[in-house]
Amino acid sequence: xxxxxxxxxxxxxxxxxxxxxxxxxxxxxxxxxxxxxxxxxxxxxxxxxxxxxxxxxxxxxxxxxxxxxxxxxxxxxxxxxxxxxxxxxxxxxxxxxxxxxxxxxxxxxxxxxxxxxxxxxxxxxxxxxxxxxxxxxxxxxxxxxxxxxxxxxxxxxxxxxxxxxxxxxxxxxxxxxxxxxxxxxxxxxxxxxxxxxxxxxxxxxxxxxxxxxxxxxxxxxxxxxxxxxxxxxxxxxxxxxxxxxxxxxxxxxxxxxxxxxxxxxxxxxxxxxxxxxxxxxxxxxxxxxxx
Numbered sequence: 001x002x003x004x005x006x007x008x009x010x011x012x013x014x015x016x017x018x019x020x021x022x023x024x025x026x027x028x029x030x031x032x033x034x035x036x037x038x039x040x041x042x043x044x045x046x047x048x049x050x051x052x053x054x055x056x057x058x059x060x061x062x063x064x065x066x067x068x069x070x071x072x073x074x075x076x077x078x079x080x081x082x083x084x085x086x087x088x089x090x091x092x093x094x095x096x097x098x099x100x101x102x103x104x105x106x107x108x109x110x111x112x113x114x115x116x117x118x119x120x121x122x123x124x125x126x127x128x129x130x131x132x133x134x135x136x137x138x139x140x141x142x143x144x145x146x147x148x149x150x151x152x153x154x155x156x157x158x159x160x161x162x163x164x165x166x167x168x169x170x171x172x173x174x175x176x177x178x179x180x181x182x183x184x185x186x187x188x189x190x191x192x193x194x195x196x197x198x199x200x201x202x203x204x205x206x207x208x209x210x211x212x213x214x215x216x217x218x219x220x221x222x223x224x225x226x227x228x229x230x231x232x233x234x235x236x237x238x239x240x241x242x243x244x245x246x247x248x249x250x251x252x253x254x255x256x257x258x259x260x261x262x263x264x265x266x267x268x269x270x271x272x273x274x275x276x277x278x279x280x281x282x283x284x285x286x287x288x289x290x291x
Contacts, residue, residue: 008156011163013189013209015154018167019216022277025168027217029272032262034214036253037184037221037269038065039149041094041129045074047227052080054226055089057243061250066266068094068129068149071119081123090265092149093119095131101159103136117144126267127184129223133158137183141174147182147270148172149221155186157193167218169273182270187213188222195241196228203249210249214257219269222249 028035038058042048051067058065067084069076071093081091095102096112096119103109120128126146135150147169154163164170167187174180188209194200206222213220229243230236253261264272 011154012156013154013205014212015163015165018153018163018165018187019212019218020166021217022166022168022170026276028262030262033257033260034217034262035219035269036261036263037219037266038063038263039092039129039186039221039223039266040065040067041223041225042067042069043073043094043098043131043225043227047225048074048077048080050226050229050231052083053231054224054229054243054246055084055087057231057247058250059087061247061254063250063263064088064090064265066090066092066127068092068127070094070096070098070131072096072115073098090126090267091123092125092127092129092266093123094129098131101132101134102130103134103139106139109136109139113142120144126270132160134160137172138175141172141181145181146274147184147266149184149186149223149266151183151185153185153187155189155193157197167213167216167220169219169269169277171273171278182273184219184221184266184269186221186223187219191222191224191241191246192228195245196239203245203252206249207252210253214260220261221266 040054042051067089069091084091093116096116102112121144128140128143128145128148130150133150133152140148140150151164153165153167155161164185166185170183172180172183188206194205210220224246228240230240231243236242
């Protein structure tokens, strides 16, 4: 990991080219300097058991986020989903079973697609994120989604390391039907990379990248996993890190960028982008399953 990190310093955690705004960019709503989107992938039943604690942590600081569950990897707790929705959080779909690459072959994807669409509709979800950040944007566009969040601006440590090279959302034209969807790349390093693989003991890299995104006026989108967090001051187990790191990060945002960030859920970001930043000659197709 350290050897790979040395080879990637020019593009990670910051790829300067990713800070270039899209053509014709008019800025964020309310004159805000940058956008803030908080997301969580819930990879395991253990992680699901920590979702309410994580939501309460965010709620206590005035934040809301999305939680993306894996429908067929563990027994989904309907009460957890109901709690999150009632408290103003968002629920999304994170693959189907979190094993393997769903885009390994057309056959594999077509087998999973109707089942994923079933859960998107059942949960009233607007968005999707593939396991391990695998992505094929042409195929993802066949899902019944408003947005996808399976990419990143730069992350050479992912199994499929091809970054999209931007800290802004972007529109993906659907080649199969009219319209398309909004792609929301994560733009801050994942917690697993920082605190589990690299064994970082502070949030310095998060702060450095966030400061740069703010300067460029981009979208700060982070993906944090409750699976790897330890709460209430408990000693972190192997492959865990203190939830206080994430709390410190949220406090850093509140204290250093007060009134300067536009904080929204992923579904709201996608609706804004589709409404105000839609390329010419594109057709916006609303997802009727989303309230």
